[in-house]
Amino acid sequence: MRLCLVGGTTATARIDGISAAGADPGLLAHTPSADLEVVALGEPARAPVTPVSPTGCPTPAVVTRAVRTLTGVETLAVDAGLARPTAAPTVSLDAAPGADLRAEEAVPGAADLVAAGRDLGGALPDDRLLVGETVPGGTTTARAVLRALGEHAATSSSLAENPVELKRRVVAAGLSASGLVSGDAAADPTQALTTVGDPVLAGATGLVLGALARGATVTLAGGTQMATVAALVRHAGVDDPLSLATTSFVADDETAAVDRHATAFGLDLRVTDPGFDRSHPATAAYLDGEAKEGVGMGGALALADDAGALDAVPDRVAELTSRLDARRAGAEAGA
């Protein structure tokens, strides 16, 4: 078993108000690189960003790291369009960062990227794969892809208040710029990815297709972005069993419609509540609706539950976040 985390970027994240990832827009491009470092190393290393929001909400990478240290689950990071260096080891899919989905083509190399992901998913030896993502702006590109496929276009948000109206306008502009109306790409998921997707959706879709093709069991570890990967797999004509392991925060988000996605795409839905409380700002922030999911968090929590380690997750998350806070304080004092 292995938890694969596909990281990348899309210029869509630069649209004001779209993403909570990265307090400073200039640092946003570093967020997925930092997320992969947090999972692999416990803290950012090359990435000059501490992925904790101004309110003290840590990246969900901290939850995945917590589970990794508690259960020893092996992880594999995949570079599907990172824009900044990372000290996390990655397998590269040779992807460029994604363009703004309002460009004519958001991911010109989507077909190659799906193929590269498929090769990797086919080559890995694991009987069971969990697949997660980290891409700021990814719920907006996911929403656009769902529209292009003609599916119910509901996606969650890392912000406590999902900027649904803004996303709707951006997605409409994106489809229009590509000359598409809803459902036009229903028979061609690669077209949806190319015109309005992001490189992480493309790489993750390929990875899942490659793993399924060799008979592996695949769990999508995440929320509505990973549900969108399921939609892409289904529209590619692949009907193998798939499950979606997400967090209670996504399941409780009415704007996410994760139940409806699970039904539409034939997903076995697993929801795990990490049991966070208000004893630490890190866990309290999740109760307030921040972050919710990402970097494989829902899948990692399911693994922790299976290993009988779920009860230990909140304290470990608090401990890791305190270390990140101390690191930031040290960096600011030294600057």
Next chain:
Amino acid sequence: MRLCLVGGTTATARIDGISAAGADPGLLAHTPSADLEVVALGEPARAPVTPVSPTGCPTPAVVTRAVRTLTGVETLAVDAGLARPTAAPTVSLDAAPGADLRAEEAVPGAADLVAAGRDLGGALPDDRLLVGETVPGGTTTARAVLRALGEHAATSSSLAENPVELKRRVVAAGLSASGLVSGDAAADPTQALTTVGDPVLAGATGLVLGALARGATVTLAGGTQMATVAALVRHAGVDDPLSLATTSFVADDETAAVDRHATAFGLDLRVTDPGFDRSHPATAAYLDGEAKEGVGMGGALALADDAGALDAVPDRVAELTSRLDARRAGAEAGA
């Protein structure tokens, strides 16, 4: 704590009789990619090679993998000139494969490579690093570097019979082609790396320098190639404490002179005997002098010893090797 494994290639390995890595010369370039896959995934994935010698001796990567599964030690693979794709996640130092050391320059980008390794070593958060290598032909380039530095040029071999005379001729030709006599690069380790080294020695030296500069404790995990990294660090004027954790097979190899290297370079020498016996071809091959060390094996064994898991290593190595053998048999049957 983290075990970093620096992998790459040098055309020096193509010289007939130099390397045991890869039964077929055409597959030799895949060996370090496969080694990193074995450590990360348990078996080769993208690399079309089963790194078990015709006599049944598995790559030392299997021993490192065994220790990883027994102790949970975190590893980080560094790409310092891999020539073939790998499904192992790596941090890239943007290195090209090394040329034959008899070329005028074996590693034209050595200075940049040392700098990139130094940046990575400086960025990693770990208080303690172990650093190992995988580069076929590496004992020959290490020998050439020791000569260029004016040090006692003894290195071990992955072959049961060290082809010392052949190495001597190749090294002499290499120094001559670069217009050097022994000791000419004593004050300039980068010159030694550039003229007759390999990209793994360069990347590993940088990694060690970067880690030492931020106060980390560094253990060189390997035999005479890692002792050569120590030589390069000393010739760069850095006197911080360094230890060398190697296997009993290297320590018992008179051609390796590892005690003499430890004294010369001020290394705290730790030798670990994995307790292999003749109950399985995999462990028996090591008793016959094959492989001996590599891919961090000596350091991994020391970690297993510290964790009280050393006794479990031989069985785990036998088990992992049997799986590789079965995989090869399956591939041959399917071919």
